[in-house]
Amino acid sequence: MAALSCSAAFVSGDPAPSSLARRALLSRGAAPPRTVALRAAVTPNAAAAQEAAAEGKRRPRGITKPRPISPELQALLGVEEIPRTQALKLIWAYIKENNLQDPENRRIIVCDEKLKNIFGGKERVGFLEISGLLNPHFRK
Template sequence: MFTYCRSKNLGEENRKRGGFAKVCSLSPQLQELVGVPELARTEVVKRIWAYIREKDLQDPKNKRNILCDERLHHIFKVNSINMFQMNKVLSKHIWPLASEDGPVEPIKKEKQRKKEREEDSDESAPKEKRRKGGNSGFLAPLKLSDALVQFIGTGESELSRADVVKRMWGYIKENKLQDPADKRRILCDQKLKDLFEVDSFTGFTVSKLLSCHFVKT
């Protein structure tokens, strides 16, 4: 009942929003970077640009080229990428909310492509006040629950949501907990069972399961 109502409400909201403002499912690789399982394409672009600026990944000789660190390389599979190419690759990681089976269909209308380029162009011109703002949103450190601190095992009691999601996926892959028959399904070992209190879950719900382990202050 909860899943049905939620899907219905999101569907109605998405129809009202339309286009780039629609909430979509994100691939596990993209979840690792932005820290949430679902997001509108425009918000994905904004968060990626926030990360690029935070890590100073724009090529000093050509600001349109992005120098990929480990996290971006995990998504784009290249050492550097042009900001216009970036949007094309992102389409493979942004999927229709109603389906987890594949990427969103390519956008063919020139008007929509132009809008997408303009959004990227706007993001490529950082404002001074943004630079001074420091970590915020998915990059901001959050207090972790005792159970999550124990699971991570490094003694860190505060981490950003994106860091926690990345470490969670690192643990899942290191311990080969993805179902061989369906890589989106995670088979919990005892540590994950103790943390999430479930036997299995889909990769798209990692952030939701973690949400209760970020302590509000």
């Protein structure tokens, strides 16, 4: 009979059933009680975020947000704004398309004239350096 009263506490929507009731249900493998979420005041930005979340889409933030780029990077990529992630993908596609990786050590990129403009005039660049060398080309 005690088990029935424990589950009754959860079913009735009691937000804080006793710890004994909670332990009894959890020991039998029952799911923990659901809490009721309080609604926050809806602001215009929060409303837009909720609508986007309902559609399954979020506004891009951080490295996925399109940013204006330098003229040197624009010459290579052909766009005025691009997210960092996409810029890196396009640069790697350019490197592979033009066979600019060192044949002996594929982690080293041998720069042509376009890449030298982007990578500060360096002849050879390690693949881990690329994202750091792109930072000055993205305006905030």
